[in-house]
Amino acid sequence: MKTFFWAVIFSCSLFSQESNDIHSLRKRIDTVQDQKIKVGLFTDLAWEYINQESDSAIYFSEAAKKLASSLSYPLGEAISLETKGLYYEIVKGNYEEASKLYFKAIKICDENELTYSSSIYHTLGVMFHTSDNYEKALEYYQIAYDSAVKNSDLVLQKKCLANMASINSSLHKYDTAEELFVQSLMLEVRNEMNYDIYANLGNLYIRKKEYDKAIPFLEKATLQTPENTESEGNLRFLIDAKTALKDSTGMKLIIERAKKALESSSSLRERSIMTMSISNYYRQFKDFENALKYRDEYLKLYEDIKEKQRDETVYELEAKYQTERTKEALEKEKKQQKIYLVLFIIGLILSGLLAILFYKNWSKKTQLSNQKKLLEATLDEKNILLKEIHHRVKNSFQIVSSLLYLQSENLKDSQAKLAIKEAENRVRSMVLIHQKLYNRDELVGINTKEYFGDLVKDIFQSHQLKSESIDYQLNIEPYILDIETITPLGLILNELIINTLKHAFEGIDEKGKLNVNFDKEKDCLVLKVKDNGKGFEGEVKNTSFGIKLMKALSKKLKANLEYHSNTNKGTEVILTIRKFNIIS
Template identity: 35%
Template sequence: MNRIVYFCKLPVNSSQIQPMIKSLLYFFIFLCSCQSIAQQINKRYIDSMLVSISRHDKEQVRSGMDELNIKLSSLPRVEANPLYQYLIEKAKDPFIKMIALGDLGGFLIANDAPDEAIGYLIKGLELSKNQGEIEDRFSFHVSLANAFIFQNRAEEALSHLNIAESMAVELKQTDAVASVNYSKGMMYESIEDFEQATTYYLKAWDTLNLVEDHPERGFYLFVLVDYFKRLGNIKEQTRFTELLANYYSKRQPEIPFTHLPTAHIFDTSATAENIKRYKDVIRVSDSMGAINSMMYSSLFLSNIYLKEGEPKAAIEVLQPLIRSLDSTDRRQQKMVLYEKLSVAYEANDDFKNALKFKNMVSQLRDTLVSEKTKRNIAELEVKYDLQTKERELEQQAASKKLLYWILGSVFVVLLILSVFFLKNRKKNQKLAQQKKLLEATVDEKNVLLKETHHRVKNSFQIVSSLLYLQSENMQDSEAQQAIKEAQNRVRSMVLIHQKLYNKDQLVGIDTKEYFHDLTREIFDSHQENGKMVNYTLHVESMLLDIESITPIGLILNELITNVLKHAYDVDDKDRKMEISFQKEGNRLILKVSDNGKGMPEHVRENSFGIKLMKALAKKLKATLQFKKASENGTIAILEVSRFNLLA
């Protein structure tokens, strides 16, 4: 699946990006396809391949699918597309189908059909979540991003690239990180954010540059030279042209200098703008000491002048190169320069100088061939002698080293195993005894704690029942109401111990669940027909210990009860209450608001409810305040500073 990343590294199909880069990539794909064995690809061949690879492990399946994809991708789209479709349809193994979907997606992107590719890549991505590795999912996300970039759908592309970036970090692979940054550069270039595009293109290069002789190095250098040329950044264009020239000369030193593919990047049209750009590059290259870049630009500019019938101008451009190259041993480049000067002088009817430089080319060529042959023979002889002697010495040293290593290793392993076995045996015995004791102690304490909560709950229930019986035998309505309020306070504590008894978690109460249950019970015991109060709760789920939740529950009981008793007149109809409880910073905030008639200016500080709330707030190191609402009603705010949050 990794091949999807590289085959999909195509520039954005927009007006800002030259079609030339895309042509170069198609050329690379064509070269790869040419390496496959010429063989007729048809449905029968695909059937035989499926039967063959389905018997092997995943790595062999990948290898077989790679071979098949190279052959299919070398065909014209009109022939390849139905064969890819047939492969996907006949692949019964989900793993093979996943790879085939990725191959077809990559092929369609490479053939300017990203809209068709997206559907196949999405199906492949779904399969990769169960069938593939993280590398497969990464490749699908990058391929989808590139397909969306082709369609100028930057937001969708960025979404996939962000996912791929997190995977690249997890993979810790240079190729993965560079691929994501490169695709992000393309995405930002497609929306003309050239500052961001430059940042990500350079990140991709810096990542790839960490690996010496990386196979993608030439590709990235091509892209960067072309990108900075189109951007008009002469300095960066010169720097990467120099790097590209050095890279290519090391990879293929036998290819004549003028055949370097860098020529495909440069525009040789005879426009005033183009000529000025070449002059700027030559000037900057000269100041930076970038001889390769200066050489390329001077040669291309001289070609323009020669085509325009201005050989004298061509000679003036090439002359400074003689001085620059005289101080170096770059004979290959000197040959190219002298050849071009010979042509320029001949076009200028200066046959004497034309012959002079032609002879200089001939002398250099003879020297290079002679020296090269002698050097190669001498190097081969030296390498053979050294290789023979080194092999003999290495064999002797390896034999001794292996013997010593085996003896030493056996002794050390036996010693370590003996010590480890003795220590581990004693330690395991002790740990087993401690674990058994701890488990018995914890189980015993849990049983006791659960039984304690059960008994406390039963005791509170008895108190609540006694209060209820007392209220039933009283004639005084105020006394009856006071007992009912006391019963509600007891109920709030009963609810806490009931929840602790009924759950495995014996040390904490979930605030959201507790507030909902407590509020419902309070409203059920107070509301009468025709006097309903609609309430809403916004409670953050937290786990508080019993010492924190008990006073908060009692205060909430008092606040709700006060609203139900005092906030509304008899004929009020649209009655609303809102309760919220959240953690803000290092505090817990409880708010109870209503749309009633509001609190009086002077609150009775000696009432039992107010005294109780203040006492409980003091225990929590909390502040309790009442405010008028913006329209009607009252807002009560409790800010708790002391609490124990368990989760």
């Protein structure tokens, strides 16, 4: 869920009040007479370059520091050091260097009794906040807040309170977060910040399932005003709250605004969340055609996000590999220079012999090269055909899944609806297999860690009402298994988790927990699914289709399926697999 925090109000608030685009700032630097104002313009310009991730930010922050020092202007020195620190924090991700610069700036403020040190402590808090070091962030926010109270700096007080509330909300300390958000709203300054605070309060109440309290704040957070830049993005939270309350008041206009926001948004993540909210709304109010339409759009966006994340990871690994390769090449070149002379003399002697050997082998190599090209072309063609097969199988399964989904929504009998839902989950587990085979260069194997992670997440998303009070933990070793092994294994895991969600946690008071472990033990693969549910006594009944399916699939894997359970002590199911094929 989205949380908000505010970065430091930068030097432009102290020096310049006009447009801060690079062109206008450069023009003002050339014409301004007051040298202290010029220091501020240098830091403003550095900030603009930070936004562009340009190294020019270093040049202008250092120019500001040099000019401020020559003017004996400590406030300008402190702000220029802070600006340089922001460059290292935001552009370079070098928090250590950024911290050194921030503390140098604080030292200058303390030596000259400047109140601006409180703003720099807030900047330190933001740095640790963005890196999820909440303990340190709270420490520096508190220092900044105490100083702001002492100096009657209401704007900084408001930012600190909102940021501390955001952290407490992330830590699930909702009462403390609510109190801090309300305190920040009571400060009648920088009212444009209130919209983000309204959104945070609304989201906090959604987390607490107090939807009726959330709606008034979210309605304020979605007001269309020039000051509220997040109005359309916050619509999805308002839709979620009204959907939970089954409240359709004013929803026609809200949904239309949300659809327009989808068209204008460039963020895959924001669009995927919005489409899911719209789909859930239509589903709640029985408009199954639109519910299915936006659900399919969500699945497509979700696949695009996963593909983008995979591409970014590959790019990072390639960059790291190329860097290491270049370093090794340079070291190797230095060593080679010492022996080039000897190699040159030996080369002259051997060149004649090599020429003869080369001529004899040339015709043979040419023949082998032609054969290799033919084999590669044949292999590429087969890979393309295999990839197309996986793609078509995935699409076919997806159509079946969608048909099952539509059928379940039109059924009134709960048992029939549940049976269709279980069938949809089984089909979805096979969709994931062919989807991953289609998206990977490796066409015959599936990574267990990725597949099991996506499968469990998919099951929990499709059982929202039952799974929202259940935590799960995965401990999966990343083996590459062939499709003959992973398909029955995925179906068995699907049945075990669904059975747990259906039966294990009914009537228990404590929060449900589900653990899934998968590893190799001696010559077997072992899958363990454990819960802290109500358990059962006696033998497992073999009457249900799910139990029969798991037993049949276990035979295919030459596997033993064992149940260990006691009333009120939970259940552990252990699948020991003897027939499998690990590709890598």
